[in-house]
Amino acid sequence: MRIIVLFNLKPGVDAAAYEAWARSTDIPGVRALKSVDDFQVYRATGLFGSDAKPPYAYFEVININGVEAFVSDVTSEAVQKVASEFQQFADNPLFVTTETL
Numbered sequence: 784m785r786i787i788v789l790f791n792l793k794p795g796v797d798a799a800a801y802e803a804w805a806r807s808t809d810i811p812g813v814r815a816l817k818s819v820d821d822f823q824v825y826r827a828t829g830l831f832g833s834d835a836k837p838p839y840a841y842f843e844v845i846n847i848n849g850v851e852a853f854v855s856d857v858t859s860e861a862v863q864k865v866a867s868e869f870q871q872f873a874d875n876p877l878f879v880t881t882e883t884l
Contacts, residue, residue: 784850788843790876798840801872802826812865818852819845841873 792801805824813822823844827837847853856862869876 784847785881786843786845786847787879787881788845788876789839789841789879790843790873791840792872793874796872801841804868804872808865809869812862813845816853816856816862818847818849818856820848821846 792798810822810824813819821844825842825844827840827842830837857866
């Protein structure tokens with residue numbers, strides 16, 4: 784399963800500060816979870832074929848190998864600390880679960 788997280792930064796949050804935190808804490812921490820096969824964070828650069836602003840500035844793609852294992856991992860104290868830090872940056876993130884057609 785893939786979980787896609789769509790979000791913008793909260794007003795007043797410095798993008799460079801968020802991106803430094805993501806590189807140093809979020810990405811290596813999530814990738815270290817046994818339930819995660821891959822984790823990528825993307826910054827939106829535009830809408831293809833349009834000058835309009837993308838509706839979301841950042842996208843995370845979390846490839847998990849089991850829902851129960853992932854729930855177990857994310858309820859740990861260490862992951863909850865990282866999640867709390869993420870909430871300081873992200874403005875109402877949407878966690879979309881997906882399946883392959």
